Amino acid sequence: MHIVPDNILLHLYTRFLLNIPKELKEDCEKNFVRTFFEVERAHWFYVDYCIEDPSVGGVDMFGLTQQLFAKFPSIVPKGTNWQEKFVEWKKYRGSTATGSMIIIDEHYKMILLVQGFYGNRWSLPGGKINQNESLVDCAAREVMEETGLDLANRISPSIYIDRHVGGTLRRAFIIEGLPRTSRLKPGTKNEIEAITWFRIANLPIHTHDIAPIETLNSKPSNFYLVIPFMRQLKLYIEQRLSGKHAGLALSESERLCRYSLNCSIHQHPAVNNLSYARVNATITPSKKPKRNKKSIGSKSPNQSLSEDGKVGEKSRIWANLNVPTNAESGRCGHHNYHISNCVAHIRWYLFVPTFVSKRRNSFFCH
Structure with a gap:
């Protein structure tokens, strides 16, 4: 020792x-x-x-x-x-409750995650509540310490997602519209190794989700603290993009989330609307969709990122995005559902500031 x-x-x-x-x-x-x-x-x-x-x-x-x-x-x-x-x-x-934040970018496509100094697991910025401290104050303090962002004035105390993990309450307040150009720097030493914007579409919604393996080259277990929030978060963003205000979007996403748990993950159309998966099929509950063996494990353009070596410089990213169309419709239960996506290959540039400690020589955008 x-x-x-x-x-x-x-x-x-x-x-x-x-x-x-x-x-x-x-x-x-x-x-x-x-x-x-x-x-x-x-x-x-x-x-x-x-x-x-x-x-x-x-x-x-x-x-x-x-x-x-x-x-x-x-x-x-x-x-x-x-x-x-x-x-x-x-x-x-x-068993002490934790307060954290789900920080969404201005385009509703990415959220901010942090990685601890002595591990490879990613989590929402946040931490345990102190004695005589409210969860709102706890979330604001922890986010300030871990990312350098002062978001206390942007918290809506009623807009949050609660999850109980191992008997512990984990409350994540939703913060929308944070520019990806915001400066990120932890206020404490030897606690946070990396702060990174992750694509919501690439994050897993359950422990057997292969999305992070295919797109991030990372195990779902590395996101086990984020997984409990992802299903409802994706539904919430879908509701917000449809024009609903935050309170209504939150209640509707909660209802859809509870409903979706009664259906197969592969059968519920609302769960993966933001997953940008290439889907053009008619699926019934009695028939499982055929899996293309060639596509599994194959690399796609959005898996690679050229390294600049400097934080804050323009990074060239190849993205393979599916643009949702109005033709998307879905039903669950004993009915069929149809999903059709328009696939677009776009070469685009992002200005993404990312904090990385001295121990890591590259920076990420997932």
């Missing part, structure tokens, strides 16, 4: 555990589990400001707790098994 230098331990102890307000100290004495919230704040500070070489890494929350309590045993009351209390705190912390 990595050993934290004594001077850093002393600084963390003095800053976060010794000189805390009197009422907070009394609260910690009555309920020792409360102490771990202060240790967590110390660990965040340690990760942000005390790790000189992120590639080497440091200690996790448990490791820092262990070293702090060994160095300053007076923190732990006599007769208290701090490891049992730590497990109790972890269970409580794991």
Whole structure:
């Protein structure tokens, strides 16, 4: 285990555990589990400001707790098994609600996702709620920390999608119309490695969705924190593009989302309207659509992106887009549905600012 230098331990102890307000100290004495919230704040500070070489890494929350309590045993009351209390705190912390944002670009085609510094999974910018903090304030604070975007004034408290993942409430507020030219830079160190605009059409709606494998060369499991929101989000955007205001679009997308769960993913026409899949077929619930084996695993023009090496420069992208037509219609249940798309091959240019840490030498636009 990595050993934290004594001077850093002393600084963390003095800053976060010794000189805390009197009422907070009394609260910690009555309920020792409360102490771990202060240790967590110390660990965040340690990760942000005390790790000189992120590639080497440091200690996790448990490791820092262990070293702090060994160095300053007076923190732990006599007769208290701090490891049992730590497990109790972890269970409580794991059930803490999270606030995040679904940030949609001005063309309703992309959303902003972030990737943690020590993993390859993508998620919505956001995080866990602090004590006595509202979910709105939590989402605004976390997005500011992770992306550098101050969107507090753009949050509509009633426009959000709720999901329960592992018994934990995850609330994502919907923010529309953010220009892709917005400057992206995290406000904390060693937490966010990359901030990237992803095409909504390319993101999976379930764990067995092959869309990210074919278009992003990435496993659906890398988006498991995003998947619970994607089905309703695609329906919401469809409603917004049809002219409905946000509140009505949200309620209608929720209704359609519940309805679609009773149908096969391949049979419900509303679920994948934004997937830009090449479809020109008549499908019945009793007949499965034929899959073109040659198309699976084959590369398409929109899978490649020329690297400029510089953030903010024009990047040439080859896109294979399907333009939805008014001929699209669909029914679910025991009825047939027909989908017809007009396929257009377009060579286009985008100005997409993307943050990438020093550890990564390329930037992305998915």
